[in-house]
Amino acid sequence: MSAERPKPATLAVWGGETSHEPYERATQVPVVHSVSFGYHDIDTWQAVALGREPGHIYSRNTNPTVRAFEEKVRDLEEAEAATSFASGMAAISAVLFAFLRPGDRVVSIKDSYGGTHKLFTEFLPAFGIEAHLCDTSDFGQLETEIARGCRMLYLESPTNPTVKIVDIARLARAAHAVGARVVVDNTFATPINQRPLALGADLVLHSATKFLGGHADALGGVACGGREAIQTLYHYREITGAALSPMDAYSLLRGMKTLALRIERQNATALTIARWLTRHSAIEHVNYPGLTTHAHHEVAARQMRGFGGVLSFSVRGGLAAIKEFLPRLRYAHRAANLGCVETVVGPPAVTSHVECTAEERAAAGIPEGLVRYSAGIEDPDDLIADLEQALAAL
């Protein structure tokens, strides 16, 4: 047998699966709902509580099912350590509040996920933390702001919903030159398409709710990185309490076994659909990093193994046309989600950027007539036929 590191498809299936204590010879990770773990021997109890011996004490801190999920993601991201959260937003807010202090400055991009944007503009300033948000596509401006000094560089690539690409390696170099921590939200790419830690990031985050779980039936978040930083985040989470539930951890674990298969199909389908849409007369503009016309296609080709399952496009006629077109789709949920086995569509005004005002969306370059399209694992021919009949009526 080769001693080489297993490939991502193998890690998606086997990663983390061996870390639990075998229970009654079960081949699948058991869902341990127990909140507490009991000890006859007080010395052992104390040793586990102090972290001197392996084991679990209380499920807000650690839990066997949750631990298996963390280990699977850690394996896939090739990180030293990982810790989980009740949602993607819990992971993101933990990273910001555990590492930033009053007077600190964080540099980020204008196109981050709507909830993240709210943390930057509404919550961090209340604690005396400045978030400087740069034009996502202007790497020079980002470098200039980083060089002015910052505690953290916070990136997302591809972005939600305009699927812009940021050059992670280039910006990580700039951030490390001023001693800043580099954080990347890898939700849209997944570790199958992109590994930010290998590109120079210090921490990688996911809304596991999306592609990792893949079935829109479990909320979760996860952060991976160096042991020390993850210990800080773990401590923040055990005290603030946004713990991932064992049942959700199980659903995410089961979903992740097919991660590589799903992502390969979704990459291929999204590219096919993006190319098809560019030739359709009802479509104004298509955003997808796999298109050679995308502003940062070359950066995407360098730092990603696939271009992801999400694209966005504007339909001629704006919001009124979208209101006609979206209800006609047969094979798509009209919902505020993405990354699932079913195709999901929605305007950012009611999905990723519902928390923002129309002015904020306009400032972020999100037209009210944009559609975010998250390709599912259906047959691409059926998805294209569906789009064709829905667009024909416009």
Ligand SMILES: Cc1ncc(COP(=O)(O)O)c(C=O)c1O
């Ligand atoms: C890129 C990105 N990050 C974070 C989140 C937040 O994740 P959650 O809904 O799991 O809190 C989302 C949700 O859509 C997202 O798209």
